Amino acid sequence: METIASPEIKDNTFARQFETTTPEGIITVEYSIQERKIFLTKINTPETFNNEKFIDNLIKTILENAIEQRLKVVPTYPRIVQFFKKNISYKELLPPGIRI
Template sequence: MENIATIEIRDNAFARQFETTLPEGLITIEYSFQERKIFLTKINTPEEFKNEIFIDNLIKNILDNAIEQRLRVVPIYPRIVQFFKKNPSYKELLPPGIRL
């Protein structure tokens, strides 16, 4: 995988979301777990936040963590599906039978 910037990400298990805080506000990626799979269901950003490169890096950090934990990833949210299409090296994380 390519070298990416490390982002401080908190796993808020109670709210089932990964969180990071920027001057613009809180950015979250909601998830759910099921049988060694993590379903990435939604990205929440402040209304004025438009930094797509940061969102890509946030997704990469979460996926790298999934690799370390040997989890499969099921992208549900369209922006995350788009990320997988633009970054085919991460498609190995998809469970068998999932095509984008």
């Protein structure tokens, strides 16, 4: 089984997005923080990018960051909702009342 290292992420607070660079280009995950919750609103990838494992690892790294900051996570983007459905161990990060 191939292991993929956690991607290096930059938190661009001015643009409210996490950023990482791949050979295909920059991948961003847009967010908004309100009342101790981080809303993950969009993933932007280059057109030629199709590495789902990399996206999963990127989301995991962002969620680990949220755990460190004691933030609840509200996934609003379908790809991130799909990640939560596949990785039930992260459902504890969802705020009360949010069901996926």
